[in-house]
Amino acid sequence: MLDSLKIYLGLTDTSQDSLLNLLISMAQDSIKSYCLIDEVPTPDLDNAVIKLAAVYFQKRDANGVSYQMQGARAQNMIDGIPKDIQDMLASFRKVRSI
Numbered sequence: 001m002l003d004s005l006k007i008y009l010g011l012t013d014t015s016q017d018s019l020l021n022l023l024i025s026m027a028q029d030s031i032k033s034y035c036l037i038d039e040v041p042t043p044d045l046d047n048a049v050i051k052l053a054a055v056y057f058q059k060r061d062a063n064g065v066s067y068q069m070q071g072a073r074a075q076n077m078i079d080g081i082p083k084d085i086q087d088m089l090a091s092f093r094k095v096r097s098i
Helices: 002-009 017-035 046-058 083-092
Strands: 067-070 073-078
Touching (some): 002 046, 017 046, 017 083, 046 083
Antiparallel strands (some): 067 073
């Protein structure tokens, strides 16, 4: 998954591999928490993990942001997960029982 994330981010060296592995782990944890699952099913959600880890990489200095505008692009994040990634996770999300 590290190699795929590096391709997605356009990185070619190994200088940030430790950080990227941490962000992959954080993305997997966020997805498990959001979907209320114990394991992230692979390869079904590999792309969601990569996209979320990339978001974390790009936004690592903007903690706590729920809405961000970059030029003409706006990104709405709920539970720290952008809407397009939430859509990818929708069929894997379990309903929380009370």
